[in-house]
Amino acid sequence: MTIIEHSNKEIIGRDDINDVEAILAITNTDVNEIEHVVKNNCDSVFSWDYSKSRPALHKLYEKAKTGQWNGTTDLPWNTEVDIEATVTADQAVLGSGLDPNHYDGTPIAKWGDKEWLEFGIESRRWMLSQFLHGEQGALICTAKIVETVPWYDAKMYAATQVVDEARHVEVFAEYLHSKLGGQYQINAHLRMLLDDIVADSRWDMTYLGMQIMVEGLALAAFGFMHQTTSEPLLKQLLRYVMSDEARHVAFGVLSLKEVYDGMTDAEMKDRQEFAFEASVRMRDRFIQQEVWEHFGMKPKEIAPMVLKDPTRTVFQQMLFSKIVPNCKKLGLLDRNDSWLRHRFEDLGVIQFEDWENTGEEYLKFELGEETPNPIQH
Numbered sequence: 492m493t494i495i496e497h498s499n500k501e502i503i504g505r506d507d508i509n510d511v512e513a514i515l516a517i518t519n520t521d522v523n524e525i526e527h528v529v530k531n532n533c534d535s536v537f538s539w540d541y542s543k544s545r546p547a548l549h550k551l552y553e554k555a556k557t558g559q560w561n562g563t564t565d566l567p568w569n570t571e572v573d574i575e576a577t578v579t580a581d582q583a584v585l586g587s588g589l590d591p592n593h594y595d596g597t598p599i600a601k602w603g604d605k606e607w608l609e610f611g612i613e614s615r616r617w618m619l620s621q622f623l624h625g626e627q628g629a630l631i632c633t634a635k636i637v638e639t640v641p642w643y644d645a646k647m648y649a650a651t652q653v654v655d656e657a658r659h660v661e662v663f664a665e666y667l668h669s670k671l672g673g674q675y676q677i678n679a680h681l682r683m684l685l686d687d688i689v690a691d692s693r694w695d696m697t698y699l700g701m702q703i704m705v706e707g708l709a710l711a712a713f714g715f716m717h718q719t720t721s722e723p724l725l726k727q728l729l730r731y732v733m734s735d736e737a738r739h740v741a742f743g744v745l746s747l748k749e750v751y752d753g754m755t756d757a758e759m760k761d762r763q764e765f766a767f768e769a770s771v772r773m774r775d776r777f778i779q780q781e782v783w784e785h786f787g788m789k790p791k792e793i794a795p796m797v798l799k800d801p802t803r804t805v806f807q808q809m810l811f812s813k814i815v816p817n818c819k820k821l822g823l824l825d826r827n828d829s830w831l832r833h834r835f836e837d838l839g840v841i842q843f844e845d846w847e848n849t850g851e852e853y854l855k856f857e858l859g860e861e862t863p864n865p866i867q868h
Contacts, residue, residue, distance in 0.1 A: 555651035702743025
């Protein structure tokens with residue numbers, strides 16, 4: 492089978508991954524949209540083989556059954572959240588997430604404590620909003636996996652993840668509306684990625700896009716926020732969600748390793764390109780163009796500096812700390828003359844390749860008896 496070489500332009504819509512004008516050209520055209528429809532062309536697969544032929548997946552299923560929690564009763568929703576005090580405390584530990592000196596000559600250079608606090612609050616609201624939208628994407632994709640994966644053990648586990656994802660949507664929505672006063676619309680880059688994952692008819696691509704890429708980044712992001720925030724309700728909420736997410740990513744790694752080991756180079760090239768596209772889409776969303784617009788700034792003027800901000804760069808790189816080793820475990824890094832390795836080098840995240848992949852990490856912790864740390868090696 493001939494391996495077709497696609498350009499960056501064909502994969503992500505632009506030649507230069509840092510082309511700010513092209514990144515910002517992707518916007519939400521209808522900010523008041525309530526329903527979003529994506530055509531889902533997939534086969535519904537019945538399996539008449541009910542043998543437990545994949546013990547690792549069945550063990551995950553057993554753990555999932557006993558690991559359920561109730562978002563309504565298990566979280567202390569009566570906790571008062573002083574968002575100004577919370578963000579102030581968090582910024583004292585980490586700063587704003589931006590290097591103020593990096594923005595000399597822009598309106599940001601004139602910001603005082605008041606403006607940085609407001610930016611921190613809006614960034615928190617924006618970040619949790621994208622978590623919320625991503626969890627709904629996971630809800631839809633996992634329901635699709637139940638329908639399309641041909642293995643009995645995988646269908647059974649994926650069914651428990653559907654329940655997990657519904658619970659995640661529930662708790663993030665409740666926190667945003669009761670503690671932060673509302674949400675941001677889905678970022679256009681995240682929406683584009685979710686559209687691609689849902690629209691692809693191949694069941695393993697749903698796994699790769701959601702279980703490995705989106706959930707892998709979410710696991711690292713939740714862990715980062717859990718370690719750094721001082722807000723007790725959010726900290727407990729994230730801890731519960733992380734206990735589920737570690738299983739979810741392990742599910743993807745354990746399932747796809749079997750499949751990808753038997754794929755041709757041409758088939759793997761498709762998966763490598765998809766992983767690269769997903770990585771770029773997820774990185775692009777963290778420019779937070781909607782937040783800058785909230786402050787009356789032109790994203791086109793501020794985005795180039797955000798992309799090169801050393802403080803923000805470290806944060807964005809850490810979010811790939813699970814994605815890169817998981818891709819290596821699946822054989823995606825070095826097939827086809829290390830095609831994906833070179834793309835991760837361009838993105839500045841290849842340094843995570845030898846960190847522990849989630850499948851091995853989860854097995855080491857006896858399949859969930861203790862939750863792995865999402866962001867430490």
